[in-house]
Amino acid sequence: MTFSLRSGRRIATLYGYPGVSAVRVNGRQLGRPATHSGRRRVVTLRPGGTAHAVLGVVEAGNVCRHPVNGAQLRVYPPGQKGAQYVPLSVQVGRRQSTMHVLPVRRATGVPNYATS
Numbered sequence: 001m002t003f004s005l006r007s008g009r010r011i012a013t014l015y016g017y018p019g020v021s022a023v024r025v026n027g028r029q030l031g032r033p034a035t036h037s038g039r040r041r042v043v044t045l046r047p048g049g050t051a052h053a054v055l056g057v058v059e060a061g062n063v064c065r066h067p068v069n070g071a072q073l074r075v076y077p078p079g080q081k082g083a084q085y086v087p088l089s090v091q092v093g094r095r096q097s098t099m100h101v102l103p104v105r106r107a108t109g110v111p112n113y114a115t116s
Helices: none
Strands: 002-006 012-015 019-023 042-045 050-057 068-076 084-092 099-101
Touching: 019 084, 019 099, 042 050
Parallel strands: none
Antiparallel strands: 002 050, 012 042, 019 068, 050 099, 068 084
16 A cells, blocks of 8 residues: 655655554554654655655454454654544554555555555
8 A cells, every 4th residue: 555645835855754553533543553664765845746655554363363443544744743644444453563664755656566
């Protein structure tokens, strides 16, 4: 799965990984946030430009006994304090992370294709 971020009217610079966690409808976090790995690069977006990050989600029932259901994902762009909420039903583990995110990359992401 990929998430896309679009810059506004100004040049935007991103570096690193987005923060991703599953939350209930009321915004309360469930389980652990996504882990991350991969080489970070500075991504500079011109106005209206797009960047993406690839998110992997493990089948929670394969790694924990009692997964919990999230109603959406809370996503923080790297270095930002304001989150975006993505409606997505996802099961996560209560005490361990079942999501993994790669660093932000320039351009629109395509699953299983644009990960560099």
